[in-house]
Amino acid sequence: MIQQPRGGQFAIGDGRLSGYIAVTLALLSFLGVMAFHFPEYLTTPELRQSYDVEVIRIVMFVALVISGALGLWNVIRNVNKRAAFTAWALVIVTIALGGHRVEVGDFPDNTPYLGLDWFILDLLGSTLIFVFIEKLIPHRKQPVLRPEWQTDMQHFLINHLMxxxxxxxxxxxxxxxxxxxxxxxxxxxxxxxxxxxxxxxxxxxxxxxxxxxxxxxxxxxxxxxxxxxxxxxxxxxxxxxxxxxxxxxxxxxxxxxxxxxxxxxxxxxxxxxxxxxxxxxxxxxxxxxxxxxxxxxxxxxxxxxxxxxxxxxxxxxxxxxxxxxxxxxxxxxxxxxxxxxxxxxxxxxxxxxxxxxxxxxxxxxxxxxxxxxxxx
Known part of the structure; x- marks a missing residue:
């Protein structure tokens, strides 16, 4: 059995990194399909004009495939199965709600809204850019999931939604x-x-x-x-x-x-x-x-x-x-x-x-x- 290290550090083969990636992609896909269903309430008016919906559909489809594949890989290796099943559950719910095929019709532009799309875009952009930079030229050696990261992610989510x-x-x-x-x-x-x-x-x-x-x-x-x-x-x-x-x-x-x-x-x-x-x-x-x-x-x-x-x-x-x-x-x-x-x-x-x-x-x-x- 692979012993998982403490403090959020990853060890090769422990399934934590692949599990977190799978859950993250599945969760973002689920949030994305909710934004497809309720764009007038869950998307930011200033961002709507810049969207290419077809590109978003492709990105969501790829994310769902990668999430499901990583979950399957962890189950086959018998590591971090909890994350794998969580990712699969989110993928199934997302697909059941229409997935990347949900049609977006006309909707009013002056409704109160939560910035769910801003949260998704900012989270993806920040993780892809800054996690890479921090691993490439770190000031201090510390895990990606350092202490209290859950609290700060909650701040990140709530502040973006509001x-x-x-x-x-x-x-x-x-x-x-x-x-x-x-x-x-x-x-x-x-x-x-x-x-x-x-x-x-x-x-x-x-x-x-x-x-x-x-x-x-x-x-x-x-x-x-x-x-x-x-x-x-x-x-x-x-x-x-x-x-x-x-x-x-x-x-x-x-x-x-x-x-x-x-x-x-x-x-x-x-x-x-x-x-x-x-x-x-x-x-x-x-x-x-x-x-x-x-x-x-x-x-x-x-x-x-x-x-x-x-x-x-x-x-x-x-x-x-x-x-x-x-x-x-x-x-x-x-x-x-x-x-x-x-x-x-x-x-x-x-x-x-x-x-x-x-x-x-x-x-x-x-x-x-x-x-x-x-x-x-």
């Missing part, structure tokens, strides 16, 4: 409170600027807003109680950035959206910004030993942001920027003169419970204390 509500809340907030600040003349002038200038401007203004609010999260005890959920991660990787209290997520989106709303950047610029911010939010937390030379003083890298999450004394309340590290250097909040990487991560003194539900309630249950005493 993206429709988050966008609705932020749009209402900005429109209702700051509609008076919109100037047609200013927006026309901004949209006449070169595309590259607009992109740099939207990244800079958004990062200035993010820096300001991020610093407040650390220096205002009440706000820190919410932000500490994000800082409780003790093993940094591409999934770590998903650990975030939903109320903080909405507040940050509202704040960052302000300059975008007021200046009225070209839609293609905003689309590019969304792609960049989505990539960098994952990239900054990645367990990747990436060096960019002198550019580290200009742009945020995993090394720069890892110091923000460190519980080393020199890292407390430092490295706030999300895009441009020069903001921290200019404002005196950058970590200087330390080793290339921090020793450990998380909240000084610990205390954060594990589990998505407990972390939702944590800011309301934990007594106030100074950010400096708890920060990491």
């Amino acid at each position: 993206i429709g509500f988050a966008l609705l809340a932020t749009n209402q907030f900005v429109n209702q409170l700051f509609g008076w600040a919109v100037s047609d003349a200013l927006q026309t002038w901004v949209q006449a600027l070169p595309w590259g200038v607009q992109l740099f401007a939207v990244l800079l203004f958004a990062d200035i807003m993010q820096y300001s609010l991020h610093r407040a999260y650390h220096e205002v005890p009440f706000l820190w109680r919410f932000h500490s959920v994000h800082h409780s991660v003790e093993s940094m990787d591409w999934l770590a950035g998903s650990r975030q209290h939903f109320l903080e997520l909405i507040a940050t989106r509202c704040f960052v959206l302000l300059p975008i709303f007021v200046f009225g950047f070209d839609k293609s610029v905003i689309d590019a910004y969304i792609i960049i911010v989505g990539f960098q939010a994952v990239f900054n937390h990645a367990n990747a030993n990436i060096h960019v030379g002198w550019l580290k003083y200009i742009i945020v890298t995993p090394q720069f942001h890892h110091w923000h999450h460190a519980s080393d004394k020199a890292a407390i309340d430092r490295n706030y920027a999300a895009h441009f590290s020069f903001l921290d250097y200019l404002l005196g909040t950058a970590v200087r003169g330390e080793a290339k990487w921090p020793e450990k991560y998380g909240i000084v003194g610990g205390g954060m419970p594990d589990g998505w539900i407990k972390q939702r309630a944590y800011p309301f249950n934990k007594p106030k204390k100074s950010a400096g005493d708890a920060d990491g």
Whole structure:
């Protein structure tokens, strides 16, 4: 009998990797067929226009075949049969619901929705890109399924599913409170600027807003109680950035959206910004030993942001920027003169419970204390 290692580590032949791949592909296929049946409620309006349904059908079919084959392979080898049977059950249910052949008719475009499609696409893209990078050039040797990965995957899922509500809340907030600040003349002038200038401007203004609010999260005890959920991660990787209290997520989106709303950047610029911010939010937390030379003083890298999450004394309340590290250097909040990487991560003194539900309630249950005493 093959003894399975602890701590999420894979051993060749134990069936864990093939089992997890089988279950993941089957689950994503099941979610995909549900989105086929209820596109008006489970898909993101901004993404629908970019879909090639026939390509999605092919991808789903291939995923179902691979999932079923991997499950069969594990059963034949008598390893990780629980994952195999779970994958088969999901494959059978998906096929029973129509699988890749489900027809998608016309549907209303203004219904409330959950971002199930955004979750599927982001999970696939993130795992394919960042797990590969982390295995190719890791900062630390750690398993893909490191401690508390289940909690962070729950954050990843819930935050993605609630993206429709988050966008609705932020749009209402900005429109209702700051509609008076919109100037047609200013927006026309901004949209006449070169595309590259607009992109740099939207990244800079958004990062200035993010820096300001991020610093407040650390220096205002009440706000820190919410932000500490994000800082409780003790093993940094591409999934770590998903650990975030939903109320903080909405507040940050509202704040960052302000300059975008007021200046009225070209839609293609905003689309590019969304792609960049989505990539960098994952990239900054990645367990990747990436060096960019002198550019580290200009742009945020995993090394720069890892110091923000460190519980080393020199890292407390430092490295706030999300895009441009020069903001921290200019404002005196950058970590200087330390080793290339921090020793450990998380909240000084610990205390954060594990589990998505407990972390939702944590800011309301934990007594106030100074950010400096708890920060990491």
